Amino acid sequence: MEDIEDLLVGSTGGAPPGFRLPVTAVGLKPKKTKNKPLLNKNNTLAPNIPGTQTIYIKTFGCSHNQSDSEYMAGQLSAFGYSLSDNPDEADLWLINTCTVKSPSQSAMDTLITKGKNAKKPLVVAGCVPQGSRDLKELEGVSVVGVQQIDRVVEVVEETLKGHEVRLLTRKTLPALDLPKVRKNEFVEILPINVGCLGACTYCKTKHARGHLGSYIVDSLVGRVRTVIADGVKEIWLSSEDTGAYGRDIGVNLPILLKAIVAELPPDASTMLRIGMTNPPFILEHLKEIADVLHHPCVYSFLHVPVQSGSDAVLTAMNREYTVSEFRTVVDTLTELVPGMQIATDIICGFPGETDEDFAQTIGLINKYKFPQVHISQFYPRPGTPAAKMKKVPSTIVKKRSRELTSVFEAFTPYNGMEGRVERIWITDIATDGVHLVGHTKGYVQVLVVAPESMLGTSAIVKITSVGRWSVFGEVIETIQDVNYKKTSSTRSSSENKCSPCSDPCNACASSRVQETCACGPEGCGGTTLEESAVSTNAIPQEDRSSRNLIGWLLRKRKNNVVQKMESEVSSGFKKKLEWVGESKGSWNVVDRVLLGGILVSFLTILTLLIHHGFRTLSN
Incomplete structure (x- = not known):
């Protein structure tokens, strides 16, 4: 079956992201073997009105896949579809797949079979159909590719009509400002790029996600502003390789991170988590990455997969770094970022791995005692070079996996935290x-x-x-969060943003106890939160006289109702703002003067209007 191309009459660029094309503009191939009317969960004729059905979404795989599912759910919801966690009550199943490991693809196969047996219309998305479009399991179902998620509504609508459709070819990235329904309303998973520059011999994801494609900095920063305004408290940067970001568009990861950090609230009410990065590219920017990780608005955490402690195995994997270079990454970040936590990945039983190779892996894990190690057995993925290599016997692979797991689980990474x-x-x-x-x-x-x-x-x-x-x-x-808003167009952005370039944040970032300050107050030096948020007594007397009475009274009243409270805890956490006066139940002098000024201004305007009216009539 041919892929549906992005065809739109009178346009060479396809439909705008999120725009639903009319049926006539999309190449559809109706199913020839099934012309039965669709039945809903009550075994009655399903309504033909688009957007009235219920959709069940199941997601396998990484955070990038989760973000894709949230975008697809957002678009479906925006077009009126109901979303349900109960597959039995749904009119259509949308399955977002992962191709990294055999177990996840097997789970997909099981779910597709279950859906077919239940006579559910199926749409399969994600890396499996994109990387292996001719799979037998995908016969008779609609598919949508990883870069076609902005057209999921079309695919769902046509599938509900009984058509089998495919959207797999696209040259541009989906927009970041599509509607989104987050699985966790407080966490935004932000894809910064798709694909990667690597060519690991065992990886199937490259077949699906393709070569590196990065979003521009302005688009990502704009998305950050939007989600912060929506109340998001954690932003996860997600990609197949965060460290490779921007190499296709002439920028790099530190440039992006500094731009994003500049948008984070100075009270650290929204935190940034940097996604998985492979060693080769982060090596070039270690100090700059460390500076960002040290920042109070960024989690001191990084996922850096090593996969093996043996250089021979890394060469067979085509990982493009050595164990020594991985150690440099870990040692540098641990030294420069107090409290730094690093997670890593290990593949046990890669083809050609000897007992000595595995012993080197055990030694590496024992040396650093990582708090998180994701251990997996080698799974040959069809179409990859490693699938053709001579395999280690499965009994040995399982034994090594159990041994490494036993070593890792013996660590006590959080001992000593009690009482802190x-x-x-x-x-x-x-x-x-x-x-x-x-x-x-x-x-x-x-x-x-x-x-x-x-x-x-x-x-x-x-x-x-x-x-x-x-x-x-x-x-x-x-x-309590503090709302930070720009008070004038001439105000410096460093007073409103948690930027590594602003003095308060730099002072905080160099502190040895990051948790005790969040970009500004007494613990960091420089401008306090009160000064940054309210500018207490910041207007000179001569400047006040040049402004109108009501504006001055508003600023005066704002300053009067801001009071500092006692220190939070003995470790020196910053003071908070408490807005008082609103709940006093009484009017103070400033209130009365303010009301009087408003009344005087109103009467003056009314008098001028009446006077102008009489003059107009007389003329």
């Missing part, structure tokens, strides 16, 4: 339904017992106990 006071950002509910999930600056998971109303907030906690995978904390105090 930390700032955390709370964004989720734990699987036990009792605890809320927060993270420290180093992205250590902290579980706290607190009401759900604390989701999306930041808090000061005391660590009460530690476990193998997380720590437990007791909330001491909730940190």
